[in-house]
Amino acid sequence: MSLNKQISEAELKRLIHQLDIGGEDADGEEDASAAPGERDENGQLVKQDGSIRIRNQQIHVQDPIAGGEYAVIYPMSPVRLFVNEQEVVWEAPVRASDRISWKVEEQPLFEITISEDKLLAHLRLFATERYASRLVDAGPDRRVIVRAEDDESIVLKTVQLADVVAKLEEMSIKSRIEFAAIQRELLEPTYEPIVVASGKAPADGEDARLEIYFDQQVRSEFFEVDGAIDFRNHLRIPTVQKGDLMARKIPMVDGTAGYDVLGNVTLPKPPKDLFILAKPNVELTADGRVIARKQGRPRITGGKIKTLDVSTSYVVSGNVDISTGNIVFSGDVIVCGDVTDNMIVESLGNVYVYGHVFNSTITATGSINVRGNVISSRLYSGYFGVLFNRLYHTSKQLCDSIEKLLAASKLLEEALEAKRQPVRFGQIVQLLLETKMRDILPAIKELQFVISNIRNIRQTEYEKLKEISEMFTKPTKLIESATREFVQGFLALLQDTHGEVARMQEEQVEISINQCQGGELKSNGDIVIHRDGVLLCELFSARNIVFLSEQGICRGSRLDAGDSIRASIVGGQTGAISVLKARRKVQIRKMYSGRICVGKYCKDVFEPIEQTIFDVQALKRYSEPDDKRAT
Template sequence: MHDSRPPSIGMRSYLKVEDNRIHLISAGEEGEDPFIEAAPPLRLKINGELLSGRRQVRPDDLVEWELEETPQFQIKYSPDKMRAWFVLMARECRVLRLQDTPVSTDLLVQAEPVPYALPQRLTLIDIVPELEQSKLVQVDYQAIQRELDQPTYQPVLIAIGKEPTLGRDASLEIYFKEQIVSEFEEVNGMIDYRNHLKIPSVKANDLVARKIPLVPGAPGNDVFGAPIDPPRAKDIMMVAKNHIRITNYEAYALKEGRPRITGERIKLIDITTTHVLPGDVDMKTGNIVFSGDVIIYGNICDGMIVEALGDIYVMGNVYRATATATGSIYIKGNAIGSHLYSGHYGVLFNRLCTHSGSLNSQLQLMRNTMKQLSALAEARKQTVSPRQMFQLLLETKFKQIPLTIKEILLCISNIQQIQNGQLGVLKNKLLELMQRPVVVEVNLNKMLDELQFILIETVDSIKRCEELNVRTELQQCNMTSIMSGGDIVIKKQGVIQSQLFSKGNIVFHDQEAVCRGSQLEAEGAILAMTVGGKSGGSTMLKAGEKIVVSHMYEGRVAVGRFAKDILEPVEHMEFRVRQNRLVMHSTLDRNEEPDHA
């Protein structure tokens, strides 16, 4: 409680407010000092320091006051600075003064309206200077005036930035069917493979592809006029390889054959060559390695390997064999006890690519070891020639290098129609490395540099053959492993005791197809018919997007990171993730509420 009585005996001074001023009146040289405090919106300063709460005032103190100004409006901005709002806080502002008080030893300073003074009304002229200082552009002053005339005290949009105009990425317009339609038919007892498999084909001088150039975006700006650049449009580059001519963003074929386009940013376009085998791939033919498409009118027999830097077409079956293609794999019959790799996995499991990469790593590790041994010998003031170290390491720590070289030479020997090009040079370099007397006589570092360069080029050239829109298609498989860079399509009976992995979808076409004792994984969806059964072992289905089954007796399903064991038979069911949980619902009734799995 503030005392407003006259100063009592024993006070050195007292306070009072008069004529809009605070007066400190001396009462003697000894005694107590008075107290002072301000009520909002007043603020007091004593000797220039802002007063907080209640405090004593000495005779030599300088007491000042000011009004804490409450803003009548605010300008607010969105975090991205693309929107600005005007917010009216108070339409009018009253004129205040200090309220007079009698002398007091404990003074509460208060403000009161000035009698007969008109309130100060906020006008557009008062607002414009702050807007100009903020450097806002394209301000809607009419919106501000409407708010001043009819206050809502809600945020009013007064400036909008200009969004950048998105550009368009360059694209490639394809003038041939990329997917092979697998329709194996017989005409007069003869198989017309080219026409009835519908392998994409062009003739000489046909337009294969056309590049649609990128369209750059247009910059925008925020409410302050600062430029905002659009996302940079992505370009692509067309590179002509074998039998392709590029003119004015258009690629034309120079010969008849299957066009192939590989790569993402750099589009490599060529016409693949085709290696045709009229019968089986067996011990008589040997393993098949070909830089192009391989068409086999028979079977791939036990223990054989077929590798293609393109597509593989098999008219018969695949028996306990391996087929690796950087493109697609089409099998008219079945696969039993085999390994099939297509697209991305056709590159990863290509023997020449794998062994070349491995040999390059081994040689680099050996050279690093040689440098360490040289430094150690130099520190001990010993002399050891690089050739001696090379021979010693080759016979002791790096015994795997000669074995890897033999594997690469074996792969090269299996290649059909090899030309005296890069692989011919690689073969000669490897043979030189295996001849120890030659190694002693040549410049070892130069020889290893050249060999590693060729190995890297070999790996890169195989990787550039990877096709994107690939698929692996067959009738059925048993005890087989399939890894596809695209879709896996099972046309007839189904899958038994096999492992399938797809970077796309796994699709069963036939209504009677079964999936038993197998593990299926797809980054996209799995569309299956009958899953599980009375025999055949457990079945696991894992998908990135969804799983659809017609009948499932038992097994395990997983979508994303959610999984469920199926212990009782279900029919016509779809599994997918919704609201961070695995749900299942009938595919017969799309309006049915999903059950939480």
């Protein structure tokens, strides 16, 4: 073979070294002269980087020549590499003199996991056998990654049923172990998590509940809708007769305990009991039945403690006016005529008005039904009926004031004791009433007035309250007789009165009207407009606002519903706009102009729209959140 140019001996040896021809002697050691430094034409060593070569489970390093760079080595998991007994986790330069060792970190053949609720244990098989490992040949090169591969000719370990069971025991898993499932996975691996042990979830019990056997709302036959006239001359008020079964308590049912895969007992969620308080007009039997003792309207009030009663009714055969005075009644109020200007009707029950309501206030812990028109009046039902009730408000105001009075009197007592100037407690109270606590006496007089005007109450319930409050209006007697315990007793009676009124709030309340102009209506239930609609009104409902008549209008009004609004005709060609705001949905039959808000999204309507339903998703497409618009 002829060459155009004779190759040097050094170049030939370097080529032999790269091709791994005769690279090892008989002892398997690398020939140190396999790649001597190359020299240039002037006989100087040529710059050459260091190199690494992996062969036959050995790592060989050659140092650089003439200022070349050192070779770099780094491991790939599961190989762990050590240079001079220091573990290398990333790239590391090495020399021929370095002591390099390695080992392959064993990977688990399977794992056992426990679910978060500890009711299931899963086995996941990664491999059925573990093989010996060997290094993958590489190089020579300046940068070498140390890799390992399985030598399938040498089996070190095979997963057995006993291995899995031993691991389960090590993890203290002992409940309902599925040996068959484990063996099946070992024989026919899916390599997916399988259930190998399971506990038993606790079975929750059932809360106590109250089955009610009477209608809690007035029937809508009371109204006219779209010209369909109901000629009945009475309200469809729910009524029970003496001996009727009003309700029945279904007792709570205890749950059953369970256990987890670790063998621990897991307890069920304890059921909630229901407490029932029976008023004198009802009987609560040992087996939880509630039976009426008299005829009247059945009612249920309260939250955690359910109070059942049969309410009597106070009937005003004509108008509520100056001749009748304000009506304050512990039960239902039925007004056969009108409620005239500047009158107040307060009911710890429902209020039914056959006529109109003019510039007056009606509060009811239950529902309010007005057959006529509502003009410039305020109607508050349910929670709002409690909130705006004068007995509730006055007792709450006095509770706060008496607490401040007690705190202030204690400070004065301590200051006087420090100066060794004893004084009667009653004198301190009287001094505070005349100076810092001047609002207490007017509130006490208001309380006395309200109590004296409440019809259908057992006076013995308020005799003590009236007696104590009377003492505050007599300075001489107060100074002589008042003690701290006396004032604390008055505070306790006020708190009981306030709590009693608060518990009068009924469930399933609503305000039902035909039409309203210039009024304010608030209900923690529904507001239902049966006929003509509302004009220049403020309506707030914790649930729904519903216009039943297709011709019912809403003009210049603000409606706010905790759930949804269903309106018929909103706005007009002229006049003030209306704002309709609901948490879930606003449904419109026809709207000329106004503003619609659902959740935090709003839309202004400038052109007439018909048969449209607005919800959050609909408004999101073309509106900004209400809070952003405000900014």
